[in-house]
Amino acid sequence: MDKQPIVQQVIEHLGVELQAAEQAARFAHETATHEENVAENKYDTLGLEAAYLAAGQARRVEEIGLRLRVWRQLQVRAYDDAQGIRLTSLVLLADENDQRQWLFLGPEGAAIKVQDKQRTILVLSPDAPLGQRLLGRRVGDEVELTVAGRSQHHEIIEAY
Incomplete structure (x- = not known):
């Protein structure tokens, strides 16, 4: 049975997820570096919060990108009764x-x-x-x- 179409659908799904994460990361970065978010006093934390959000979004982009690379390099193997169920079964x-x-x-x-x-x-x-x-x-x-x-x-x- 051809399992490659399953892998391809996952790759496409992760690609869409990566694009959305990259867009969210760009928006978070723009918000964090916008001149209106410069702290006016020590209690003004909007800029700091935006920076934390931008860092989190950047990590999310890295994680999804890594998963996408792993799926793209995945070697699909046929089921072998001697080994039983394993990755790509x-x-x-x-x-x-x-x-x-x-x-x-x-x-x-x-x-x-x-x-x-x-x-x-x-x-x-x-x-x-x-x-x-x-x-x-x-x-x-x-x-x-x-x-x-x-x-x-x-x-x-x-x-x-």
Whole structure:
């Protein structure tokens, strides 16, 4: 199964997120350096607050840019039953009510949903609780996850 379209959608999503963050960072920087935000006395903190916001926005741009680079360099691998589920695995789970859900294990920073061939795929990290439980598992295995004190059981139906 071709998983590259999933990766491409995540890259596009992160690109849009990066553009929005860059615009917010520019606006925050302009606000922080605007002449009207120069402190008039020691209690005037508007300029200082704007500077903190600008620094935070700049960090956000760096973080999103790093995630985007990681996703662009991602090597998509086919599922190998000998190794089980790992990074870039596409997995179909079914819960005890036979509700099915597609998951794609990707690098951190893209907990989003994408569409591929009329199916919704949740992109999650191996660091997420469900991602951790899936690592190394195989088709037919069951995973259990406790959410809000309630135990959830899922069976791995397919893996690619």
